[in-house]
Amino acid sequence: MTDRRLAESVRVVGSGLLGTSIGLALTKRGVDVVLDDASPSARRLAIDYGAGRAPAPGDAPGLIVVAVPPDVIARVVAAELAAYPDALVTDVASVKRAPLDELVAAGADVSRYIGSHPMAGRERGGAVSARADLFVGRPWIIAGHDGISYRRAAALEDLILDLGATPIEMDVEAHDASVALVSHAPQLIASLLATRLTGGSDEALAIAGQGLRDTTRIAASDPVLWGQILSANADAIAAVLRPLRDDLDAVIGALADIDAPGARRTLVEAVAEGNVGVGRLPGKHGHSGRYTTLTIKIDDRPGQIGRLLTEIGEEGVNMEDLRLEHSPEAEVGFAEIAVVPEAAGRLADALTARGWTIMEAER
Template identity: 45%
Template structure:
């Protein structure tokens, strides 16, 4: 691939453009919003100039509802040898493109499973996709050269290609991406009118659950509008679970001992099913999740403290597998949880204590 056209210079489009430009591909940038093109170009993602002729790959990074029309327009104008979109919904745009008379041979739907709470070109980074799954949904009509160009793009972005059927992809993201977004927003919405005293008690649990609730509402409305059926199916099942959970909690509040036992059984069953589901979430490098041990350390809110504790762990010859930070409300300190292999936890604890760190059991 020597030339590319990125249509849509938001977070995903600009991040891909940065990765391509960094590998020497001449990238042309296009967007309805000229200011976003200028911003992306200033970041080094490519040029504002239109290409002189057909490019090797047109990357369509627009909302799902605009994908088919944008791809069809690019094909009619002969802008590229291949068209690839990166929208988070695949089945609908493919069918709409067929209705518009688009060419299925030179088109391939894709979806990089990466993103941030922030949007726009200023949030873009060339390493956004590194190590992340990038779904490709070729059909029997897809030209081999188009698939090869898509695989080259995925390799340049250092992502991991995953080939799926378009509709199977949409059902999958309804479960692992779209529904979590709505559930996070539902929990965060409960905080809107909550008493200030309650809000001040927020800890790491509520921060974890509501992190993605900070995402752009307009963008997510467009995404959910393109995949409403599968998301509604998942939420319907969640609603059934919620109804059962409410009944179990009401039973726990009953004066009848047998009802309380039934309620406790229902809650325990839910929590165990949650344990089982959580264990299926891939861990480090996509492998099965490991049972890491946590070493919790008190850390001050001063420049260089994170670097110092990581350096001390490195001097002890211990690899940090994961990390979490819990900030103390109203204090210039917090707790950092260093996740390590269980066998390494005692050595890390001893090494950090020797270097003056305060370990919390």
């Protein structure tokens, strides 16, 4: 009974990228979506995009999704819990312990609150960037806690599945420690590394290669949003960065006195430890040895990469990953294609027969 009503009416508070995307996806599925926002004009814009309808007297949502900036999450969730005493309330912020602690401290009814975190988003936010399929194929963490029953939380899992995402359960501490490690600390490190480039010479920047570009790509992220995220997960991020700082001190010490006993070993071991760490990353881009990479030379003109990938498709081989590499002014580039090891040899032969130049087979 409760579950049926949840599917029939969902209230979304916050009409930014995530809230509007949720509204679009649920509306498409025939769900009655009520959209609200502290800003009436933002709400009207999201409604214009088709993400739901304005609130009306008598609304009785079974599920409420709070998609507001991190620094107001707890306040808005508490207000929703109070205003809709029968609804299950979730939020989609990227930190989970602080809002729960605030709610408990404020005496909110957390037996109806369970935080969550879709691992989706784009570099640009706002309703204008929203898409009904934003969550398709993405992990969506359900951050459980002791104050809510498993049965009560099931409606959230249904929502996640309805949106095409993959639910992953984690308690709030594990969630915050995990995102500190895989998202928040990397963001800060990329930003600090990219900051070095502000003082670099033009000639130095001109010889920058793919390694630096990859290492600093996420440094282009929004400072205000990230300021809120980092502040809300400060302890967990500091716990990741402190040992990194200690290692960095050791490396700088080794570099400063490179002929001292152990200095070179410190550097070699720093790189070797990094090998171990990156080797633990699962999946497509990981260096886990699951895929074999073929590097193929391509001309830098329209259609070449398309022709290459079409021919790979004609050979019946599924490309697990692709990376393009070329200098800005060069007339040739390289496509690095990851395939399952069983297919690599046959594909290399077939492409060579079709006239492609295979640079090297790695791993």
